[in-house]
Amino acid sequence: MTPDLTRITAFLAGDVQADRLVPPTGFTARLTVFVAAAMAFLTVFALALSLATGRLADRWSDELARASTLRISAPMDQREAQTTAALRVLETTPGVASARALSDEEQRALLEPWFGPDLPVESLPIPQLIEVIEDETGYDAAGLRLRLSAEVPGAVLDDHTRWRRPLVMAADRLRLLGWLSIALIGAATAAMITLAAQAALAANAQVIAVLRLVGARDAYIAQAFVRRFTLRALGGAAAGTVLGMIAVLILPSAQAEAGFLTGLGFQGWHWIWPLVIPPLGAAVAFAATRHAAQRTLRELS
């Protein structure tokens, strides 16, 4: 590992004399920096999207696997009795870890966003909700429905599967699209830097011919170009990443209750992820330029 490290540091430190051999080309230089910055900026967002949808999918599928709701819609005078009966059924159902009737306060809190805080829950014919938590094995929803329909006519079991499963699937798909975008951005960066490098090599045909004539090895000539493009990409990607991270940071933070959009951004140690982008961009530029330079040089005498 150590010789590699010294090679990398030597590459980054560079050879001042070698750097001067290739004339500075203002326009392609700026284009490369711009491409790297723009691509890094986009990558930050694709990354944020992937990580956020990943979190969403995990949370949803996690809750999906564990919680469901039983709704008792019965006349006020039978509600109490049916709730007790339903709890008894649930307690004897294999796969149910716990079942608990929500208190009036909890029900009021659930309704508050729609009806305001002063709702007289007690006097309204509001269905009683029972929270059902499964254990690892899970219960048989169809069997439970059958038993409930016999003993608690007013009970409706909502195991959330119906509406959560497609959402989890959508979130998973979004995460996949996010990673795919990152891969495409990387490939597009490589393609553009290859084009820029080839333009630079073609524009400097005379320089290359002179260097070959005086005995420069291909690796030496290639390095002069590769180093320049790698450093440009590194600088551009670093700037783009910083801008992207700032943009993500100042996104209006969604409320915890706002469900779908919760935190399109980074949480905790996920902030480390975007820091990988600049070195990755530099690596892409390094590989692309090296390949272009070696291919171009092989064609020369």
Place this chain on the structure above:
Amino acid sequence: MSYGGGELLSDISLTLSPGSFHFLTGPSGAGKTTFLKLCYGALLPTAGHVRMFGADVRDMSRDDVALARRRIGVVHQDVQFLDHLPVADNVALPLIVSGRDRTDESENLSELLNWVGLSKRAGALPAELSGGERQRAALARAVIMSPEVILADEPTGNIDWEMSQRLLQLLVELNRMGKTIMIATHDMNLIRAAKSQVQARVLRISQRRLHTAGADL
């Protein structure tokens, strides 16, 4: 080194012995430049063998050719420089690309620039040089690595007689220091001027063959 050619040049067999001084002459388009390019590995022969310092160029990798060129100084008629760097850097270019520390050689460099009469022009860009100055800068660049062989293609092609004499003088001095010299030229006066100072052999390319010219020149 031995050479053999084909198509444009055929049935050529020649070995340049170290320390020799050759002129290569012949009508325009006869293949003088091609012959020189074969000598430093810029072209590969279509048939036959070219050996540089004992190694067949066909078996040499691109890096081997690059390393061999550090032992061969080349001066072209239309010499090319790195146009964005001053003369001193261009002359020192072979040192830079071979990874030698220029600061160690700075004395050599200024001596060399003085020798070719370009001390005052060291900071000028190549585009600012006259034809003669360019040729002398090219010669300085060709010899800074202290090569064993110097190949010059029409080095006096576009400079006046006085400057040609001076350039020839430099090449003769190099030959006295033991360098192998080969000059492609069609300037008979130059050859005559050289013959009075050095034991020069004249090679003539015509009808795709290489002839050793008589001593009558």
